[in-house]
Amino acid sequence: MDNTPAQGLNRALTLRSVVVFGLAYMTPMIVLGTFGVVAESTGGAVPTAYLLALLAMLFTAHSYGKMAAAHPVAGSAYTYVRRAIDSRVGFLVGWATLLDYFFLPMVIWLIGGAYLQAQFPGVPLWVWIVGFIVLTTALNVRGIRTAQRANDLLMAFQVLVIGIFIALSLRHVLVAEGVGTLAGSAPFANDATTLAGISAGAAIAAYSFLGFDAVTTLTEETIDPKRTMPRAIVLIALIGGGIFVAVAWATQLAHPGGTFDEPDSAAFGIARTIGGDLFSSVFLAGLVVAQFASGIAAQASTSRLLYAMGRDAVLPRRLFGRIHPRYRTPALNILLTGAVGLIALRLNLTTSTSFINFGAFVAFTFVNLAVIATYLRERRAGRRPGLLGSVIAPAIGATIDIWLLTNLDSKALVLGLVWLAVGICYLACLTRGFRTPPPELTFEEEHHALPERV
Template identity: 30%
Template sequence: MTLRRTLGPVQLTMLGVGSTIGAGIYVMTGTAAANYAGPAIVLSFMLAGLACLFTAFSYGELAAAMPVSGSAYGYARLSFGRAGAWWVGWLLLLEYGISCSGVAAGFSGYATSLLADFGVMVPDWLHTTMLQTVTSASTMHVTFSPRLDLIGAACVLLVTFLLMLGVQESARINTAIVLLKVGVLFVFVAVGIPAIHPALWHPFIPPYEGGFRYGVPGIFRAASVIFFAYVGFEVVSTASPEARNPKRDVPIGIIVSLILSTVIYLCVALVLMGVVPWRTLDVADPLALAVDAIGWPSLVLLVKLGAVIGLCSVVFGLLYGQSRIFFTMARDRLLPAFFCTLHPRYRTPTHGTLVLGTIVALATALLPIDIISDLVSLGTATAFAAVNLTAIIDRNRRPDAPRPFRMPSASVQIKGMTIGIIPTLGIFFSMVMVFPLVSDMLLGLFTGNPTSAILLLVYLSCGAGIFRFFGRRHA
């Protein structure tokens, strides 16, 4: 039994846009601007978008040349072997699965705010994570509380149920949601432009305050945070087994969805920084705060409703991508067989999707978005570097292989090996995204905040254990 090929270029592009535009623009833009970059968050978006563009070309070429399931995991399996592919797949769980928790946290914030507008006050213990972060001038501290974000967890479980029903049916719903979400953002930009106060853009790069707070270091740190905002465009590559013409449509979906998302991000960020003082934006619903400042009460409800519905489409795309990666890994016997068992009627991996959704729902209830975004950005940048490296290796191993889509082929020769300029730049910028994250994690070890580093170590240890005691024995 195989997956159904039902997705065309429009549905694939909508899948990419729907998976990308989410908590990054609705939540993390305000946090990154207030704590790191100020109005220069626009430059951070450009930097992160540029890093992703190089990787998008590599994804497009690999998806056309090797229309296999599993996204970066599938490409790594052909280039790096079983062990290397396992680690790429395990890091992709950070990129797709855990990032889904961050998106659901954004859903929880906007949903709670929207309900409050209608007089329904949700208790804190229903929409607050067990771990909470407190950011000071130079450090971030983590506190514990007897609370769970059950609103965000419920969003994850609802989308999990929809995915279990079938991709084509869910894709139709997702396309409608994406159009609504993008439409709301365009309305926000159109209404916000006349309300811009250019004085709020000055100084465009705030004076440096030490560490990664403001100045040029702050731009790079903010870029590493909002790198989280670009997670999703490559979800299109996981849809190859369900695309009608994967060699043509998948590269189109990847690159077009990234370009559309980047343009939308830049427009929204410019308006947001020009409407509200950037130091006030470290809130759960910065766009709603900006609309309040504009003075359109009815638009506040529209923005919040668009965020609530739109963030569901991101959860859909990310859970879809991760379930298909686990489907492929289970088919290769690196994970238990139930991850690749298809429902006889819907022909979807229902058991694996349910297990994955439950894990993501638990992470949503427990972890704050600050920690999630750092872990996701780290996993994403590492996976992107692996994809670019795979593109270089594949060009050298199979120089004459048919490539329906080819990235611009500028390259240099080093010891008989052809090194493509674009994938090399993709690796370089991915490492640029990683450096501030790793620096902050190491700093946290010496300033009394080792939480992120400990979570990462535990996560990597779990990956090593699963591969050692299951994957290596059964593959």
Template identity: 30%
Template sequence: MSSARTLLRVKPAEQLTEESSHTPLRRTLGLVPLVALSVGATLGTGIFVVLADAAPSAGPAVVVSFVLAGLAALCSALSYAELAGSVPMSGSAYSYTYATMGELVAWVCGWCLLLEYGVSVAAVAVGWGGYLNEFLQGTIGMTIPEALSAPPGEGGLVNIPAAVVVLLATGVLLLGVRESARATTVVTLLKIGILVFFVAVAVTGFRSVNMSPFAPMGFAGISAGASAVFFSFIGFDAASTAGEEARDPKRDLPRAIMLSLSIVTALYVLVALAAVGAVGAGALGGSDASLAMVLQTVTRQGWPSVVLAFGAVLAIASVVLTVLYGQTRILVSMSRDGLMPQMFSRVNRRAVPARNTALVGVLVAVLASVVPLSRLAEATSIGTLVAFGLVNIGVLILRRNRPDLNRSFRTPLMPWTPLLGVALCGYLITGLDAVTWLAFALWSAAGLAVYFLYGMRRSKLARQDAEQVRG
């Protein structure tokens, strides 16, 4: 019974809020930078690259796949918004589950988030190389040799561009959060403009024949497509990792989460519809830079695809920056709770967790340079879906156990919205490959080993409980 209580001990929301009020991080981010952070973390490889993976199986109904994945993300976003306004910490879903379901579940959630953020950074970086080559081909007529721009298993030896973009993003993060936020805001506005430009050009080549048959593999194809493109929505929760660097987190975090998801979903549906209508779903699967190929086909000129490729190079680089930021802040929270080594929460004179950032950057750069994109994308999706499901359960528990807690945002249609979120997350998980499940099982087993051998013994909450017993 004692062991069970240890594993299920909850960190009160008031304690989490009190700790965040004494954070060594600097509160410099308003609503616009927070929205840019979430949009910047979301709008990248998913639409620029993963659309090509989902379109062949879903057909023109890939547009519906985006809507289905967006609905799953919306239910989770509403739960995130309520918890972000109630427990404004940097730990995102990790902190929320610590306040609702206890330490072991919080650890599992945090471990899933490390998979989500770390692997998604690597996946985004891998997608960057394809558009970099597209841009170089259109401007100087040269590309990086495949041996140095593709991972083993995809015709190459090592993906140097992927490693380089991760290390560049790491360098920007080491400059400080204010500088990183400014760069993110500028680049986010630029990539929204690039995608609007794509839609405006691609729609001129729209042909109704390309939309038939609409769903060649039926709902099974739409479902598989939704599982694949769900990767595209990962990142809308990035604002919740900035809970200790937001000027007014209770007000701005819920707004940033909902605004960013609305912007991203609208853009995804428009881009998917324009792309499929212009060249057909089958043609999208044959290119590493599918959107650039669409513009080349529609205009029969090189400059539109070069413009898009340039925008994609910047856009995907900004995703690397923002998602890498999110992972380092989750590690800060886990370290401060004693579940990770203390080095991860130490900050320098710029209020940056420098050792944390540098170590994560190097590890992700190595991962990005040797692992294929498809495996990275699916591994990211399963970690994210588990974390989202836990957040939906967490908001239900907190509503029941702490109805008196001050909430700046309340999830509508309770309890149906989070219950639907849990169901949709579970449904999308079933669409992932058995290999992905095996990799996730191994990752989870490794995480539990780390917790029982290190985290459980060094937990700050455990030390506080022990002191109370001795007192």
């Protein structure tokens, strides 16, 4: 009797489920958390910065969609690059991405804990962080369906808070300025707006889009992934970007310009102005819920990337390539991600956040290059894929991602390059001085590992 199928991940996610996971990972309320910083950079033109960032990210989202359709397995950028370009390059991209995936849940839990400690200063920060980790780990170990149902409820509340924030902002503007203000162009451009300022703001705003790519790690748990994943990736970028622009527009109307006493917490002051103390408390609850939902999605994605690399034996298979026999989740990877999150007890937000962006933009760049490499391979095989979608669009996406990468702060670049150097040393040992390719999953293993289960 062949029990191999029971070892695979469970296909249970629909298009809607994948989109909700992606939006939870992006955390739509993050636009309010960073509003003050972006407003200062743009001179009070936050929605324009988000429009530019959305346009930039759509090129990369398009490339992720093409690669997800061509390679409907877990692993995201790691898998796409190793199959389209080279297995060693793919490993290094996966290694760089681990920096992003491992540290993002930590940052999410750290932010959530900081919000709660600000409201309840008598409770130590570590209590909130450990609470976040325990709850999200338990939900993710139980299975993708359990995490999905929790995410649905948390996202609904987050969207409700966003809707109330927009409504109160518009009411505040109508009472103070009249209906004519709603049709003005001031939120998008004013006397203080410059191209350099908008570009700087877009570079910050682009970080809010990290997450549309992460859902590709759920490919093996998605129904009809070749059709569902490309649609989900673009929808996540579009819906998330639309929410960012709408919220930024309403908030910029309620608070014109880019001057704040405390730019890092500007949205709290705006929430109190438009809705009083009651709504500021609801707003805080929304931010905490948003971080919890994002933590569930981020931890789930991290564990799937580790599973893909463990199954390929580029990481120890016995540890990373295992599936829980009952819950059919990579339970050890989920527990490991939670354990790594405890490092947040010893780090501040600035230090931990600096790890994230390096890996994200390395992955974005190489996925765009993987699309171009696939095009060249198809041409050599006598096929003629479309030039626009297979070369021009990914080339634009790669150029934008390289620009974003080089504009990271020096600490992020140094830490990222050190992490990459460690990965190169590990790869040299794994491949006997780069003479052999890293281990790779065979077709037969992959076929048996991916049962179609609804």
